[in-house]
Amino acid sequence: MCGILLHxxxxxxxxxxxxxxxxxFEEDFEGIKSCSNIDPIFNSMISDIAARGPNYSSFKVSKQYSITWxxxxxxxxxxxxxxxxxIKDRYVVQFNGELYNDEIQYNDTQYTIQLLKEGKEIIDVIRKLDGEFAYTIYDIQNRMFYFGRDPIGRRCLSFSIDNETGELYISSVTGCKTGFQDCIAGTIYKYDCQLKELNTDSKISKPFYVSEELDDENLSHLDDNVEKLYTHLLDSVSKRVVSIHPAHIQNSPISVLFSGGLDCSVIVALICEHFKQSIRHKNLSKTIELLNVGFENPRTGTMPKDVPDRKLAISSYKTLQRLYPEIDIKLIQIDVSYEEYLKHRPKVIDLMYPKQTEMDLSIAISFFxxxxxxxxLYNEEKTNxxxxxxxxxxxxxxSGxxxxxxxxxYHKFANKxxxxxxxxxxxxxxxxxxxxxxxxxxxxxHNGVEVRYPFLDIDVIKFSTEELPINYKxxxxxxxxxxxxxxxxANICDEPKRAIQFGSKSAKMTKDGNKHGTDLLK
Known part of the structure; x- marks a missing residue:
């Protein structure tokens, strides 16, 4: 995971x-403040970009090309x-993300660079990438910028263009700045510096995913399709685990955003299934952190320990512990006081822009x-x-x-x-x-971590949309x-859907309880 900023x-x-x-900057990031770009918009975004990549940052200026990275x-x-x-006298590349191409031997950035060094066309290289990513590529010879996101859009990227001057900004995070727009997933943006022209005709090979109207009225193929879905999901989880540098795996856990509900519990169980195979073959212990958040809500008088997601998380954690005693599963209870909520609220609003509704804030601040x-650490035997x-x-x-x-x-699908x-x-x-x-x-x-989405693997999406009967959904x-x-x-699979903002009680925090999720923030 990386942060991208280009001007x-x-x-x-x-x-x-x-x-x-x-x-x-490899250790002391205080020096970032002394970067010599004098453009205030660029400078205002540097700290958020640096937060995304805590291991290393760099500031690069090319006077010849009139570009700052x-x-x-x-x-x-x-x-x-x-x-x-x-790539000397040919390309300058920024890459953010993880690739799962079978032929990758080292890391994804080097894989992408090698394809470019072999002389492959930029658009062909981008279309070959399998994973979750965002990128900028400057073609020095042709004075062209290429930038965009993967076909699902799992990594964020935004841009701003001044049509008169030809000025261009590209950034992972923009904050509350007008003039920026989020890149459309799967679109390859091509900007010609000489013509001051943006072209968006090229796309990554992304089908428009359509849920088919297939219907298995008697559920006669349900068991077979459960097996197929299990195989797809386990493969999706496994490749997202093994692609992490082994040193990180051995010395730190896999973390899961955990409400205790069906989706995240399935992900935890699949990680455990993968780990069981690893333990069997390599005799390595594995640890999973379940990150569960609860808010002090002054409107309802609810404390973090009493929110629905906390109670459900404890119950689901015990089930997973019982099923996988050989895996070190830890439940991390994250309590957010109303004071802490107020302290970080402005920053979360800035980060999530251009989203600016009450619902977006309540979801975003839970994930934050x-x-x-x-x-x-949850321990049933410990007192408060x-x-x-x-x-x-x-x-x-x-994430699930x-x-x-x-x-x-979603509840709104129930009677359709x-x-x-x-x-x-x-x-x-x-x-x-x-x-x-x-x-x-x-x-x-922003917290220096990378999130991965097994359900949003392209193979999982294609199977789920193209092959599964609609009545399975x-x-x-x-x-x-x-x-x-x-x-x-069994005791988790029947849990009803509960949105994170209601399960963690991050929604409607104040006594002005007549707010709606679609209301704009004030």
Whole structure:
């Protein structure tokens, strides 16, 4: 995971870049404040970009090309690769994300660079990448910028262009700045510096995912499809685990955003299934951190320990412990006081922009505190006076996002006709980059971690949309069957859907309880 920030001056005359320079920050990031770019918009975004990559940052200026880059790195695969990467006199590349191409031997950035060095066309290289990513590539010879996001949009990226001067900004995080727009998932943006022209005709090979109207009225193929879905999901989880640098795996846990509900419990169980195979073959112990957040809500008088998601998380944690005694599963209870909520609220609002509704805030701030991971370790035998403070150690977080969109989990789907359900599910999965992923990646990555989404693996999406009958997607029937029959989560699989903002009590925090989720923030 990395942070991307790029500024091309175009024809602006009021800024003169200093001579070419490269400043690197590997430990002391205080020096970042002294970066010599004098553009206030660029400078205002540097600290948020640096937060996304706590292992390394660099500030690069090219007076010849009128470009400034700021890049940050969270190192997950060896060998460690500094960003940005210049291919002498040909390309300058920034890459943020994780790739799962079978032929990758080292890390994803080097894999991408090697494809470019082999002389492959930029668009062909981008289309070859399998994973969750965002990128900028500057073609020095042709004075072209290429930038964009993966076909699902699991990594955020935004841009701003001045049509008169040709000035261009590209950034992972923009804050509350007007003029920026989020990149559309799967679109390859191509900006011609000479013509001052943006072209968006090229796309990554991304089908428009359509939920088919197949219907297995007698559920005669349900068991077979449960087996197929299990195989797809286990493969999706496994490749997202093994692609983390082994040193990080051995020394720190895998973390999971954990409400205790069906989706995240399935993910935990699948990680355990993967770990069981690993333990069998390598005799390595494995640890999973379950990050559960609860808020003090002055409107309802609820304390963090009493919120619905805390109670459910404890129950589900005990089930998972019983099923997987050989795995070290830790439940991390993250309590957020109203004072802490107020303290961090402005920053979360800034990070999640352009989302600016009450609902977006209540979801984003839950993920913000959960990914921060400052809490205490659950131990049933300890009293409140004996709680053990605990700080998240995992740097890769797994999320169950995507299950509701693929398998009909939202309450509003309950009474829809087949035709209406097909239309809604098609809309949900194709718009998930804008509805959820832009916001979530910005607030989670700010804590120096990377989030991964097994349900949003392209193979999982294709199987779920193209092959599963529509009646399997009423109240997540197929996922509940998988949880019960394959993972033995019987007491979890019947839990009703509860949105995180209601389960953690981060919604409607004040006595002004007549607010609606769609209301704009004040």
């Amino acid at each position: 091309y001056l175009g024809d602006r005359k009021d800024i003169t870049l200093a001579d070419d320079e490269l400043i690197e 700021f890049s940050s790195v969270l190192s997950l695969r060896e060998p460690f690769t500094k960003q940005c990467v210049e 505190f959960a990914s921060m991971g400052n809490g205490y 006076d004996e709680i053990m403070p605990y700080e998240r150690k995992g740097i890769v977080l797994f 996002l995507g299950a509701d969109e693929l398998y009909g989990g 006709s087949t035709e209406e359900l097909v239309k809604e599910l098609t809309k949900q999965i194709n718009n998930i980059y804008d509805r959820n992923l832009n916001r979530d990646d910005k607030v989670i990555a 009423i109240n997540k029937l197929i996922l509940r069957k998988l949880a019960m029959n394959k993972l033995h989560l």
